[in-house]
Amino acid sequence: MNDGAREPITLEVPAGGPVVLLLDGARAGLDERGLKAWAREQGAPRRASHTSRSYRHPYGLVAWHTEPVGIDMEQVDRFRSEFLDAICTPEERSLPVPDDVEAYIASLYCSKEAFSKAEGNPLRYHPSQVGSPMFWPEGRSGPWRAVELALPSGFRGWVCWRSMSTAR
Secondary structure, eight states: OGGGGGOEEEEETTTTTTTEEEEOOOOOOOOHHHHHHHHHHOOOOOOOOOOEEEEEEEEEEEEEESSSSEEEEEEOOOOOOHHHHHHOHHHHHSSOOOOOOHHHHHHHHHHHHHHHHHHOOTTTGGGGGSGGGSSSSEEETTTTTEEEEOOOTEEEEEEEESOOOOOO
């Protein structure tokens, strides 16, 4: 294994946002269990009091922030047509679906998952009850911020965080 194989990649997010790392388990020669262990080994930056993780082997994401943060990633895959209806709010069902429906569904779902993690209730929410951060104007909703992450081909990811700053 080369020396850089276990170096996480820092992803770009807007200023004041969380620190986000992408872990490439395949490059590091790790199976799914090893990838999760590697993610847990990542030391949080100073002053970061909130952490979130997501995994879709061979990749993992880790986010830290001084405020609540949530992160999620999904692999673009074939989804049953009923899945889109099951995860959409009534308003989202009325929106046009882009040609790349699988990527759209993956992004829609993981944006909601990231937000639910940031809110602190990922096991108690239902995606059809939560509006997707994909549709927030300028990635903002009250104190919440969201951004889609630049991930390897075939994967979609989102990070959401509470921002105490009201500056644009």
